[in-house]
Amino acid sequence: MENQRSNSSLKAVVVVLALLLLGSLAYIFKMTTDAKKLETEVTTVKSEKDNLLDSLAIVKNTYEQAIKDKTEVSDELIAEREKVVNLIADLQKSKGDAASLRKYREQYNALQVNMKKLVAENEELKKQNETLTVQRDSTVVALGQSKKYNDTLVVQNENLAKTVEKGSKLVVMNLRTQAIKQRSSGKQIETEKASRADKLKVCFAVAANAIAKSGDKTYYVQIIDSKNNVIGDKKTETFGDMTLTYSFTTVVPYNNQAVDVCEYLDGNGKDFAKGSYFVNIFDKSELVSKTSFTLK
Incomplete structure (x- = not known):
């Protein structure tokens, strides 16, 4: 158990x-x-x-x-x-x-x-910015080309204006001077002798110019004797910085056609001096023609 x-x-x-x-x-x-x-x-x-x-x-x-x-x-x-x-x-x-x-x-x-x-x-x-940049660059190029074209036009216009200005200037030509003895009858006899001359005859022609401005044109005639004296009226005129002493002026009625001009400078009873004389034609301050002659 x-x-x-x-x-x-x-x-x-x-x-x-x-x-x-x-x-x-x-x-x-x-x-x-x-x-x-x-x-x-x-x-x-x-x-x-x-x-x-x-x-x-x-x-x-x-x-x-x-x-x-x-x-x-x-x-x-x-x-x-x-x-x-x-x-x-x-x-x-x-x-x-x-x-x-x-x-x-x-x-x-x-x-x-x-x-x-x-x-x-x-x-x-x-x-969008890239697109705008491309458009801006294209615009800049176009503006540059346009400016270049405009500058070219400006230069062309300036050249054309200068050409027109140059072409519109009147040409004075055929400048000639004679010593004259005038008889009581009025007949004029050309002479080379200082003692016989009682006046000087200055003649020149203004050429035809269709683009020139028509109207009265004033020219200043300067005659310098052998003693370097300006004879005649001996008046003075100022053009900018230049002062011009001249013998007389002549006003030419110009209508774009060729015109002949003759003017006289009287001796006023005094004999002209012997020697070389210089004749200058001025359009304001610009000398446009010149010649010389000698009295014996």
């Missing part, structure tokens, strides 16, 4: 030990499983955090590239980039639990939506 009771007690102990062993094994299995699960969760969270940081870095770089284009949305791009920079800093400081990662993921998604919108708008503005 005692042996039976002893065997029963032993069996009970064995059963209890077996149950304790099974419980220990179950506890150890659970602890191992929980540890592996926790390790997996930590690894997953860390991996997701790293992935999220990499994604945020891409968004940041995208903004920085877009900011370089310097369009009208550059200020908005800079503001959004700063949000990304701040989010990266916060995420790096975080413990990296699943709940906080979900919060950061939501912020990232919102930032990414804004980024796509702003970057698309920036690209459109960039294309």
